[in-house]
Amino acid sequence: MTQSSSTPSSLFFDRHDFTWSEVIIGLLVLLAVHLTTYYNYLLFHNFSELFSVIIAITIFIIAINCWKSIQNQYVLFVGVAYLFIGFIDVMHALSYKGMGIFKDYDYYAPQFWIAARTMESISMVIGFYFLGTGKKLSKNWLMIMFLIATTLLVSSITYFKTFPECFVVGQGLTPFKKIMEYLISGTLLVSLVMLLKRKQFFDVRVLRLIAWSIVTTVIMEMCFTQYKLVGMNDAMNQIGHLLKIVSFYFIYKAVVVTGLTDPINLLFRRLKDNEADLLQAQQLARLGRWEWILATNECLFSKEVLQFFELPDNTRYSLNDVFARLQSDDQIAVQAAIQRLQQGGAPFELKVRISDPERHRFAQLRGAAMRDDLGQVIRIAGTLQDISDEHRLQDALSAAQDKEKFELLLQTAGDGIHLLDAEGNVVEVNDMFCNMLGYSRDELLKMNVAQWDANFLPEALREKLKENFSQRNLFETQHRRKNGAIIDVEISAKAIQYGGVPVLWNASRDITERKHAEERMRRTNAELEQFSYAVSHDMRQPLRMVSSYLQLLEMELGETLDDEKRSYFNYAVDGAKRIDRMLEALLDYSRIGRSADPFILVDCRGALDESMRFLQPAILEAGAEVNIAGEWPTIFASRDELVRLFQNLIGNAVKYRIAGREVKISVISKVDRGEWQLSIEDNGVGINPEQINRLFKVFQRLQTRDEYEGTGIGLALCRKIIEHHHGEISAKSDGEGKGSQFCVRLPVNQAADASAQGFVA
């Protein structure tokens, strides 16, 4: 695109080139400078030259500093030239008649004037040589060339004095001066023509400014051919000087426009072009764009974004305004992603959904951070693509498949399924639920939950409904059947989408039986406690009488008893004591699995260590070597029972040793596929393989009491503990005298199940 077409203003004039304040200040400055002539013409001259010199230097400074952004070589060339023109103008001002600085000759000033103007006009022409060449001007080279030219001019005037005279006292302006002024004007007009011919290289405003500057300079030159006396209040001279300020100012403006204003505009123009392209692409892809400028906290959202969020596009929105329309979890995700971007995170891509569940609107949201040269995040921008249609299609497809599955699930479920709306009205029920309440499906479809719930007060029921919609729930309540009977139920409730509407999925499970069983269990447990206390106390009392008095009797009889009779007493006492121990063991056995304590997480190794402390005296006495190895899990269990288990199994291994044989026991633990495997192996008396199935029964003994003391309940107790923990126990032996191995297997990862059982028991 050419520059002239982008700025549709006149080649000659555009009132936007100057602001009103600029014009007013400019006129005031000119007026002020003009007024000084009433005081002293020299003062006027100095002021006017000072202004134009200041402008000339400013032109140079801007040109040199905007070297990179000024694409126009001509402007650069002229910009540099003005430094030297300005310098010669300074010489001109300093040598002006009456300044008293150059004492040898009074009329250097017109010579410097001609020199400066010559340089100015020639520069305006030569500049075109560099225009459009595309090669970069060398700053240094340009400066050196101008420096040489200036030195030659200045020295030819002040030192060599070869520069022709311009003013002769008595004669006035010399013909040389006048001819030079015309030549200069001619050169300037040439440059003006060249400028207009090469207008395609210039921004129209720059073109205008330079052209006006040339025109002003030409007029100024004409003025200087007319005046008669130097140093006198000559109107033409005055106008010429004022016009010089104006013409310099035009050049200054041209440099500012190309060096400062234009590059910025150009940047924006390119951005605009890109934006236009993007906009077109976006509209095709239904891609929305959003942007957040951190410095100003300004947010921009394209039409597509606002459309997606169903926001009118006549207001400005903040990020929060817009993203607040997302589902709450999406909101959090987007916020987090944007925060990460601010901290320098990678671009994100999220699938988001509008908070209104009724409206199936999905979008793909992308975002990235834009940084400045210092790496600071300045903008966060991204796109939003509406993907609702794809989603609707997918939903429709899966809904068709799901509907079949849903029906199947509803009818084959073992629980009484009933779907309720927010008011508790029935939306759907399965056959099981109909049977449960004794109503037909048609009857139920017209009912409300309040008509069969027999537990909650109306207010509490409403609360419960609301609660269940917001979170998954498991609770107990009661249903009233059609015939008035009350059944205890446990309901698992969860909010689901059904036909695009949120409903509450309720699965009622009849727990009347379970409730009764629990009640029975509680009563049995209480009775058992009573019973076991009675046994431990009331039955032991007479037993103690028997044993104690038999012993007392034996002592009192003392000398009169022979050894045989004494042994009769001993048998009797021993029998009584044994009954006592068996009672104790039996009580222990009955207590397994009836403890009121729920299962807790037990470190199996810790339980083993505790049992080893109890066993220590027996181990020391037997001189047994116990090796413990393997991986020990943490499981949900009754800690006391686990300790008892170890105590019995390892205690047995110590007890049933072969006299004279070194006792070696190995305890190995292993966790394999969710199962804890424990092996306790000894080199003791072993077991007759035919007898193994008797091993775990109550009061069964495979060894004579004479050899091994015991109640015959230890292994039965172990079996009961293992069963309580849903495991298995088994024994292996190669035969009598060949040692034995006890293996325990317990589930590890069914912890939750075990704990639930523990609560019930």
Add this chain to the structure above:
Amino acid sequence: MNKPSPSFVVLLVEDESSDAVLVRWAFNKNQIQVDFRHLTDGYDALDFLQRATLTHQDAPRPDLILLDLNMPSMSGLELLTKIKMLPVLASIPVVILSTSYAMPDVLASRNLGAADYFTKPMDIHQLVDTIRIVCERWVAPQLLIKQASGGE
């Protein structure tokens, strides 16, 4: 301990006479001579103790009370509570001698202020040991204090 004072009064509250006989026998077996009193009922014991506070002739103030827990009319724990509620009696050490080894009984006794708790053993030799320990803990030290304070 070999020269115990008959003035040291031990009150045994025990419904089973057979057990009382064994306890008394165990004291003798340990060659500890004490003024041994036995009552079979909690109310009798309370009556005795109340009279004892008035320094009644027939009821010397016990220096040690041995208490069974499981008794028909008033349980041992009930009696223990009442003894500890009366300031004049509260300082008398009460040692529980019970058949029960159930933890709730042990804990309740401790909480109500029993000085010690022993389970009556099956074996009579162990009973002798138990009574010896009771005396070492609760008779000998108090006897020394009683003598030092210039008692009878």
